[in-house]
Amino acid sequence: MQGEYRQLFIDGQWCDAESGETFDDINPATGETLARIALAGASDVDRAVQAAARAQREWARWTGAERGRVLRRAAQLLRERVDEFARLESLDTGRPIQETPEADVESGAECLEYFGGIAAGIEGEYGDLSRAFYYTRREPLGVCAGIGAWNYPLQIACWKSAPALATGNAMVFKPAELTPLTALKLAEVFRDAGLPDGLYNVVQGFADTGRAMTAHQGIAKVSLTGEAGTGKKVMAGAAETLKQVTMELGGKSPLVIFADADLDEAVSAAMMANFYSQGEICTNGTRVFVDASIEEEFLKRLKARTRKLKLGDPLDPETQVGPLISKEHMELVLSYMEAGKESGARLVCGGERASDGDLAEGAYVQPTIFAGCDDDMKIVREEIFGPVMSVLTFTDEADVVRRANDTEYGLAAGVFTRDLARAHRVAGELQAGVVWVNNYNVTPIEMPFGGVKGSGLGRENGHAAIEFYTQRKSVYVELQGVDCAYD
Known part of the structure; x- marks a missing residue:
């Protein structure tokens, strides 16, 4: 064609x-x-x-x-x-x-x-x-x-x-x-x-x-x-x-992971909320708030799985991450990655263009994780629309809800916890049109969306x-x- x-x-x-x-x-x-x-x-x-x-x-x-x-x-x-x-x-x-x-x-x-x-x-x-x-x-x-x-x-x-x-x-x-x-x-x-x-x-x-x-x-x-x-x-x-x-x-959605969450499920959700479709999804949970007591283990598992993701030809059935929509958009996403590095966020993995071999002619970037982020960083405040995750920590439920709501956006949010009362309480307090509990980016046609x-x-x-x-x-x-x- x-x-x-x-x-x-x-x-x-x-x-x-x-x-x-x-x-x-x-x-x-x-x-x-x-x-x-x-x-x-x-x-x-x-x-x-x-x-x-x-x-x-x-x-x-x-x-x-x-x-x-x-x-x-x-x-x-x-x-x-x-x-x-x-x-x-x-x-x-x-x-x-x-x-x-x-x-x-x-x-x-x-x-x-x-x-x-x-x-x-x-x-x-x-x-x-x-x-x-x-x-x-x-x-x-x-x-x-x-x-x-x-x-x-x-x-x-x-x-x-x-x-x-x-x-x-x-x-x-x-x-x-x-x-x-x-x-x-x-x-x-x-x-x-x-x-x-x-x-x-x-x-x-x-x-x-x-x-x-x-x-x-x-x-x-x-x-x-x-x-x-x-x-x-x-x-x-x-x-x-x-x-x-x-x-x-657009959105700059929070994904809140409490200490009692199923950690492997939470890691899966964080990856889906940031790297599916190369991160080009408006609902993506790009602000990942993790209870400080589980941050180290969360990042360990997240990094190991992210580094295994396969970038490549979108028509290859084995490919998990394809190119961004255009070279122009790729340059914008790369500029945010540089802003993250300059702001003092800790680069866990990624952070660069992917241009080896067959990827050279496409708009490919590496799935990227920043840790040690704070709420005022550019990568935390602005919608990037690319595979860039910001990990932040918290110790208090009321405080993390306040921080999660501290954004001009309100499209979506996610909560991971085994505590049913907490799940409903936090879902009710988050300022978002859609809140997922123990899952992310699921949009059945029967459910109102906005x-x-x-x-x-x-x-x-x-x-x-x-x-x-x-x-x-x-x-x-x-x-x-x-x-x-x-x-």
């Missing part, structure tokens, strides 16, 4: 951007061009919105059961193409092929299946007022815009399009410019599943494309997954037309997502006539 041309997908058709402009999609493992991508401008966004609006009016008249059948069929088709989608995702993101079948393809299929299953059960409420009654209706918003991040492009495309479509909306989706391929391929799945033309459109591009979507009068809601700076711009732009907004933004503070607004997944893709209409029905004061 090297260098192939990928068009926009609008109104059920592949088409060129009106400007004829393109950009290159780069393989982060080799630096080679995977594909030339059509670059959507404001006029292309408008074409997509107009097509979506036409299709949505009819789609909203379908029953929930009818819409659900299309989504469940799409889930089946996605599973049938798991190898194709997983390979494409690994090529585009650099994430290992041992991850992408489950974390991307199956995760996306489960989302389509879940919202396909509940589409028929979306209902309102009823209230008896004695002389009258009222009921409420859950109605679609209209045309929804999805703006995706580059780390989990297929999963994010499904997380946004499935609830939108299940509730009778249309979707105009902009994948991240660095990883557009599987969101485009998903259009084929929807088409083959029987989704009417115009209901799922893909417009690829950069920030200007996203701004055109946010500003468009015909779009009722924007759902963004991205970093906090982008979120602020989207929210400001959406305010001009009073669009509804949901945003899942952040607080600077980590976003609204929720994705679970029944909670329905709230953010519908509007409630109240209908009052009089039974005994109008009691008019002017008779």
